[in-house]
Amino acid sequence: MKKQGKENGALEAFKANPEKGMKIVESVLKKENAKKAAKEAEEAAAGHEKPVFNQIAYQNEFNRKKYDRINLIMQKGKKERVRVAAAAAGQSVNEYINVAIDRALNADTTAAE
Numbered sequence: 001m002k003k004q005g006k007e008n009g010a011l012e013a014f015k016a017n018p019e020k021g022m023k024i025v026e027s028v029l030k031k032e033n034a035k036k037a038a039k040e041a042e043e044a045a046a047g048h049e050k051p052v053f054n055q056i057a058y059q060n061e062f063n064r065k066k067y068d069r070i071n072l073i074m075q076k077g078k079k080e081r082v083r084v085a086a087a088a089a090g091q092s093v094n095e096y097i098n099v100a101i102d103r104a105l106n107a108d109t110t111a112a113e
Contacts, residue, residue, distance in 0.1 A: 072097070 014021030043050075063069075074082075086096035 014024075082096065083093055086093045089096055091099065
């Protein structure tokens, strides 16, 4: 019951003097942030750091495990022609090149039979 009385009193005080009320709110937030920072520093010093998830490292590792990479070099201007052709086909450049490679590989295997 006392807590509600304090909350109502604080609300009334805030309504009466909003500027002072904001200073009180800022002071409380500073104290809470300082406590949180102190706790995090204490945990870090004790070796209890929160593990940080690195999305880019995760994606790079996933790609290394699941895909092969080829560094493709072509004449100046050809890249733009490929990009335009891929867009016209409704595909990404990567998809367009992979489809072209698959077609060529399929044609080679059927010609060899």
